[in-house]
Amino acid sequence: MSGRKEEKKAVALRYDGVSAPKVTARGFEGLADEIIQLAKDAGVLVHEDPELANFLAKLEVGDEIPREVYVIIAELIAFATWLNLKA
Structure with missing residues (x-):
């Protein structure tokens, strides 16, 4: 273990309900x-x-997410929708 601190990453996604979610911001x-x-x-x-942030941070703003992460992103969208409906 190198003891090196992992660089902090954030990736924002937007899903329009039609095409695959897209990266709208990353930093x-x-x-x-x-x-x-x-x-x-x-x-x-x-x-x-x-791990997901590392994977998504390789994408550019405007890119659709790759198929490899469809399931996890779909689960997160479903969870966020459920939370919004409960509120």
């Missing part, structure tokens, strides 16, 4: 903190998963 370190805070302020679900 590292301070920008990641801003993305997370904006999401929280807007009442958007913030999910912390370093």
Whole structure:
């Protein structure tokens, strides 16, 4: 173990219900903190998963998510929808 601290990452996704979710923002370190805070302020679900963040952070803004993560993203969208319906 190198003891090196992992770089903080944040990726925002948008799903229009028609095509695959797309990356709408991504950032590292301070920008990641801003993305997370904006999401929280807007009442958007913030999910912390370093492995998923590492995978999604390789995408560019505007890219659709790859098939490899459809299931996990679909589960997160379903959970966020359920939370909104309960509120």
